[in-house]
Amino acid sequence: MSHSPERGRDGRVLVAGIGNIFLGDDGFGVETVRVLAGRELPGRVEAVDIGVRGVHLAYQLLDGYDTLILVDATARGEAPGTLYVIEHDDIGAYGTEHAPLDGHRMTPDAVLALLGTLCAGTGGRPPRRTLVVGCEPACVEEGIGLSGPVSDAVPRAVRLIEELLAAPPEPGARPRTAEAVTLGETR
Numbered sequence: 001m002s003h004s005p006e007r008g009r010d011g012r013v014l015v016a017g018i019g020n021i022f023l024g025d026d027g028f029g030v031e032t033v034r035v036l037a038g039r040e041l042p043g044r045v046e047a048v049d050i051g052v053r054g055v056h057l058a059y060q061l062l063d064g065y066d067t068l069i070l071v072d073a074t075a076r077g078e079a080p081g082t083l084y085v086i087e088h089d090d091i092g093a094y095g096t097e098h099a100p101l102d103g104h105r106m107t108p109d110a111v112l113a114l115l116g117t118l119c120a121g122t123g124g125r126p127p128r129r130t131l132v133v134g135c136e137p138a139c140v141e142e143g144i145g146l147s148g149p150v151s152d153a154v155p156r157a158v159r160l161i162e163e164l165l166a167a168p169p170e171p172g173a174r175p176r177t178a179e180a181v182t183l184g185e186t187r
Contacts (some may be wrong), residue, residue, distance in 0.1 A: 011067075012046075013042075013044055013068075013069065013165060014065045014068050014127070015033060015036060015045060015069045015161060016029075016050045016057055016068065016069070017030045017031070017033025017051070018071065019052070019072055020051065021051070022142065024137070024142075025140050027073075028073045028135045028153070028154070029050075029071035029072040029073065030049050031146060031154055032071045032133075032158060033048065033071055036071075036158050036161055036162075039162070042165060058118055062118060064125065066128050066129070067130070067131070068127040068129070068130045069130075069131045069133060069161060069165075070130065070131070071133045071134075071157065072132060072133075073134065074086070075136060075137055075140075078136045079149070080136050080138035080147060080149040080150060081138070081149030081152055082153075083135055083156060083157055084132070084133070084134040085133055085160070087129070087130075088130035131164065133157055133164070135150055138150060
C-alpha cells in the first residue's frame with residue numbers, strides 16, 4: 001500500500017483531552033474526550049483522556065501521529081463556553097530550555113516543548129499538524145463539575161471535533177473562535 005506524502009503516518013490522529021477534573025472547568029478536555037470516545041470514530045483516530053499526565057502524552061506522540069488535536073480549557077477573554085480552534089505553530093520551534101519539570105502541571109505548550117526535546121533526542125517526528133480545540137472557562141477553582149456554559153459547550157465541541165476529523169482546516173489558519181469557523185453550528 002502506498003501512502004500519500006502529505007498524509008504521512010497513515011493519517012493517524014490523536015485527540016487528547018487535557019485538564020484537571022478537580023478544578024471545575026479545567027476538566028472540559030477530559031469530559032469532551034470522554035463523550036467523543038463513546039461515539040463511532042474512524043479507525044485512524046484515537047481519543048484519549050490524558051488529564052494531567054502531560055509527560056505520558058509527549059511519550060505517546062513518539063508513536064507517530066499525523067495530527068494531534070488537544071482539547072483543553074483555553075482562557076482567551078471571551079464569554080464562558082466560547083469554543084476556539086487554534087492551529088498550533090511548529091513544534092520544532094521549542095528548544096530544550098522550554099521543557100517542563102513538573103509532570104502534573106503541563107500546559108499544551110509545555111507538552112509540545114517536551115515532545116520537541118524528545119524528538120530531537122530520539123530522531124522521532126512530531127505530528128505534522130497540531131490543533132487545539134479550546135473552551136473559554138467560567139471557573140477553574142477547586143471543585144468537581146463543569147459550569148453551565150462549559151457543560152453546554154461539550155456536545156458542540158464533540159461535533160466540532162468530528163467535523164475537524166472529516167475535513168481539517170487548512171494549515172496556517174490563525175487562532176479564532178469556533179463561531180468564526182464554517183464547520184457547522186456552534187450555538
